[in-house]
Amino acid sequence: MVSKPSSAASARTISVLALVAAVLVGAFLAPVVYDAAAPTPDRVAVISVDGTITSYTADQLEEDLHEARENESIKAVVLQVDSPGGSAAASERMYLAVNRTAQEMPVVSSVQGTGASGAYYTMLPSESIYVTPSSVIGSVGVRGSAPYGGTSSEIRTGPDKASMTLDHREAQIETLKHAFVGSVMDHRGDELSLSREEVAYAKVYTGARATQNGYADDIGTLQTAIDRAASEAGLENYEVVEKEPPTRSGIILLSSQNGNSSVVIQESPIGYDGVRAPQFLMVYGQVQYEDEVIGNVSA
Amino acid sequence: MSQRNLLGGTVVFAVALGLILVGAAVAPYAFQLGGSAPADTENAAKQAFDADELVATPGPESGEVTMDSNAEPKTVLIDVAHENGVSESDMQPLVDALVANGHQVKYLTREDAQRNFNASLRSADAFVVVNPEQPYTGDQLAGLRSFEDAGGRVALVGDPQSAGTTSVLGLITVSVSSGAVGGDAGLTSDYGVSFGSSSLYNMHDYYLNYENVYATPEGETALTEGVDEVVFRDAAPLSVSADSVSPALVSGGETRVESIRKTGPYTVAAQSETVVAIGDADFLAPESAYEADNEVLVGNLADFLVSGDKESGAPAPATPESGGEAGSAPGQGTAPTPA
Structure with missing residues (x-):
């Protein structure tokens, strides 16, 4: 007890x-x-499109947009654009990646300085494009070097193995132009006050002018674009996540020649080291490969 | 606390821990079975583009450069003495046609021109000038006039010239202000034709590139007989100011001059009895000679070159008095005007 x-x-x-x-x-x-x-929490992803567009730039954007589509918390994407364009193939890939994303969630673009040529191509599927008055967008065109002859010191299996006729090179570039101009008309035809032929002139426009001719939707900052994207996604409370721009490799000197933007490309980030393969470019400004000037008109 | 209670607690603890560990071990496999979202097999890229609508295809290059003329063998002199911006191979289709029809083709070298320009002309029936980059001397201009007055045939072929270079015919030095004005106060003004210095383009109707413009015959001239449409790459507009000269080829209605963007149509080839002026040299080259009806135009040009009956002995040897200053005055030029 x-x-x-x-x-x-x-x-x-x-x-x-x-x-x-x-x-x-x-x-x-x-x-x-x-x-x-x-x-x-719901999120708006801000993804940078910055500098000369290369295959590496396209890799990064594709990866970022894939993540945005797979991550259920990301409800909208804002492209923060400051680029004169670059490789035609890379620009096309970026356009396709944005186009696919825009089918799943709102995509809004904000041009920080330049959104020209391939960069403009990239943001075409956007719900809205915001610019500042002094930003530059447009340059809907393609450029490429003229064909060069093969060397007599090598043996080729066909006449076009190392070169091609001027007609065929022009046809290739014209084909790329059809795709670019056609995409502009598809995505912004309702907003544009310009005809297809006028678009194909490949002019660049200041942001102020672009809001008048339909190349852009409105004057606005990055925050304006974020707010618009969130609104389009029906978000009231949200977080903003930013994707860092890819590290530039092998580029870039920016200078001014004759009043035009000049992009001097070193170590050929658009091409292939050691191989002088023809390149198709969607870039605004003067392009120079080593000592060879390919062209000096906006395209 | 009884041993029984302790044993029970230990058993429960072990079982719970075991379940957790087993769960942790199985979880990765379970997630793997669940997998990521199924791959999107829909080809979104293909939906964005229709390849059939995008592809631009070069036209067929066909036909032969033929001559209708049965003229007696003539001698055609091609100027390469004035740093002409054209190689012999660039004119091969024309040369081949002339030679195949029994005519002789000679090249006026720099040495020939310096030694005795008029003597070279005397032995020729036709003179072809393509993109000269060095001006002609007064004596040479006088000799050319005499040659043409005597019935010699002259073909003036030139691409647009950039400002600050010599004129399309190399006859004088050009000072271009608007970019659309060719300086032709020399021989070409005498012929009533001047060449524009800025390229033509057409954003609506062109061959593969906006600078490759189409041109169609204007009126009836021997130069355009059998021609429906030609393609000129980087063409220069011509201004025709003499009644004796008729427009022969005219570009499309939506053609513009690159420098001033003024809408055409523009004359790109003109002909008088003894002179043909063509604002494009590329159509002579093998790469372009067989596009559209260019080969017909080349054949007609060959016929024109051998169509004359030049007086013998012309031009006479140059004298100090005949040397003159013809063609040495600065060109004033006229803006190309729509045809």
């Missing part, structure tokens, strides 16, 4: 200890459980 009080006290002690242990463990696990149980 004497042991009963002692047994009861022991049971209470164990209970208290268990309670304390439960509290301690609970305090440790509660935040984890809370985070797991709490709904994920």
Whole structure:
């Protein structure tokens, strides 16, 4: 009979200890459980399109947009654009990636400085394009070097293996132009006050003018674009996540020649090292490969 | 605390821990089975483009450069003495046609021109000038006039010239202000034709590139007989100011001059009895000679060159008095006007 009080006290002690242990463990696990149980906040992803467009730029944008599509918390995308364009093939890839994303969520673009040629191609599928008055957009065109003859010191399996006729090169560039101009008309035909032929002139326009002729939708900053994207996605409370622009490789000197933007490309980031393969470009400004000037008109 | 209670607690602890560990071990496989979202097999890229609508295809290059003329063998002199911006191979279709029809083709070298320009002309029936980059001397201009007055045939072929270079015929130095004005106060003004210095283009109707413009015959001239349409790459507009000269080929209605963007149509070839002026040299080259009806135009040009009956002995040897200053005055030029 004497042991009963002692047994009861022991049971209470164990209970208290268990309670304390439960509290301690609970305090440790509660935040984890809370985070797991709490709904994920909606997000607007801001993705940079910056500098000369290369295959690496396209890789990064495709990856970022793929992540945006796969991440359920990302409800809208804003493209933060400051680029004169670049490789035609890379620009086309970026356009396609944006186009696919725009079919799943709102995409809005904000031009920070230049959104020309391949960069303009990239943001065509956007719900809205915001510019500042002094930003530059447009240059809907393609350029490429004229064909060069093969060398007599090599043996080729066909006459067009290392070169081609001027007609065929012109036809290739014209084909790319059809795709570019056609995409502009498809995406912005309702807004544009310009005809297809006028678009094909490949002019660039200031942001102020672009809002008048339909190349852009409105004057606005990056924040304006973010707000618009969130609105299009029906978001009231949201977070903004920013994707860092890809590191530039092998580029770039920017200078001014004869009043035109000049892009001097070093180490040929658009081409292939050691191989002088023909390149098709969607770029605004003067392009120079080493000592060879390919062209000096906007395109 | 009884041993039984302790044993029970230990068992529960072990079972719970075991379940957690087993769960942790199985979870990766379970996630793998669930996998990521199924691949989107829809080809969105193909939906964005219709290849059939995009592709531009070069036209067929066909036909032969033929001559209708049955003229007696003539001598055609081609100027390469004035740093002409054309190689012999660039005119091969024309040369081949002339030679195949029994005519002789000679090239006027720099040495020939310096030694005795008029003597070279005397032995020729036709003179072809393509894109000269050195001006002619007064004596040479006088000799050319005499040659043409005597019934010699002259073909003036030139691409647009950039400002600050010599004129399309190399006859004088050009000072271009508007970019559309060719300086032709020399011989070409005498012929009533001047060449524009800025290229033509057409954004609506062109061959593969906006600078490759189509031109169609204007009126009836021997130069355009059998021609429906030609393609001129980088063509210069011509201004025709003499009644004796008729426009022969005219570009499309939506053609513009690159420098001033003024809408055409523009004359790109003109002909008088003894002179043909063509604002494009590329159509003579093998790469372009067989596009559209260019080969017919080349054949007609060959016929024109051998169509004359030049007086013998012309031009006479140059004298100090005849040297004159013809063609040495600065060109004033006239803006090309729509045809």
